[in-house]
Amino acid sequence: MNHYQESRDAVLHQIQHACTQSGRSADQVQLLAVSKTHPSEALRAMYATGQRAFGENYLQEALDKIEALQDLAIEWHFIGHVQRNKTKHLAEKFDWVHGVDRLIIAERLSSQRAETAQPLNICLQVNIDGQDTKDGCAPEEVASLVEQISQLANLRLRGLMVIPAPNNQQAFSDAQALFEKVKVQHTHPEDWDTLSMGMSGDLEAAIAAGSTMVRIGTALFGVRDYQK
Numbered sequence: 001m002n003h004y005q006e007s008r009d010a011v012l013h014q015i016q017h018a019c020t021q022s023g024r025s026a027d028q029v030q031l032l033a034v035s036k037t038h039p040s041e042a043l044r045a046m047y048a049t050g051q052r053a054f055g056e057n058y059l060q061e062a063l064d065k066i067e068a069l070q071d072l073a074i075e076w077h078f079i080g081h082v083q084r085n086k087t088k089h090l091a092e093k094f095d096w097v098h099g100v101d102r103l104i105i106a107e108r109l110s111s112q113r114a115e116t117a118q119p120l121n122i123c124l125q126v127n128i129d130g131q132d133t134k135d136g137c138a139p140e141e142v143a144s145l146v147e148q149i150s151q152l153a154n155l156r157l158r159g160l161m162v163i164p165a166p167n168n169q170q171a172f173s174d175a176q177a178l179f180e181k182v183k184v185q186h187t188h189p190e191d192w193d194t195l196s197m198g199m200s201g202d203l204e205a206a207i208a209a210g211s212t213m214v215r216i217g218t219a220l221f222g223v224r225d226y227q228k
Helices: 003-021 040-047 059-068 084-093 103-112 139-149 169-183 203-208
Strands: 030-034 053-056 075-078 096-100 120-126 155-162 194-196 213-216
Touching: 003 030, 003 040, 003 203, 040 059, 053 059, 059 075, 059 084, 084 103, 096 103, 096 155, 103 120, 103 139, 103 155, 120 139, 120 194, 139 155, 139 169, 155 169, 169 194, 169 203, 194 213, 203 213
Parallel strands: 030 053, 030 213, 053 075, 075 096, 096 120, 120 155, 155 194
Antiparallel strands: none
């Protein structure tokens, strides 16, 4: 067994344990492998373990990997900040975009998504605890954005993505409460199924609060080298 398999098995075991502790089924929580800064060869090795969903933060790096790994059936997630001048590539190349926090971004993604493609899955990024250094819409803006974005033809609005401040477990509960509140108002409530929160250091607390997707990088691939 190689270290990628060992790492993934350990994370899946951690997810299973967290679900058991909170009375949930492990199949309610998806593992998103955050592969930013890691080379295509590492993603190929992780894919061989059975991992299919990969998240990237930097667009050009992600586009290079998508090209290099086009022979693999990877589900590509963009989880970085979405800039207006980058939406065309996101609409064309990705399956999911997690960082949508403004209507104009959603409108551009919808208009630039090919009519022949499946609708682009998106999550609203919410600055759940009002951090000055974090992107995302304010919690009070979510209901209005959901109402408007859910009307866009080429998008499938799936839920919320949050990145709380470290050790702020209350933010996870706040996000879950907001997620449930908005679901009632969603034009297509059957699509509203994704609460993306929790990373390598806090996945247990996130799962206990209702996360359906944990974004794990370091525990899978090791420490990132940002100098490369």
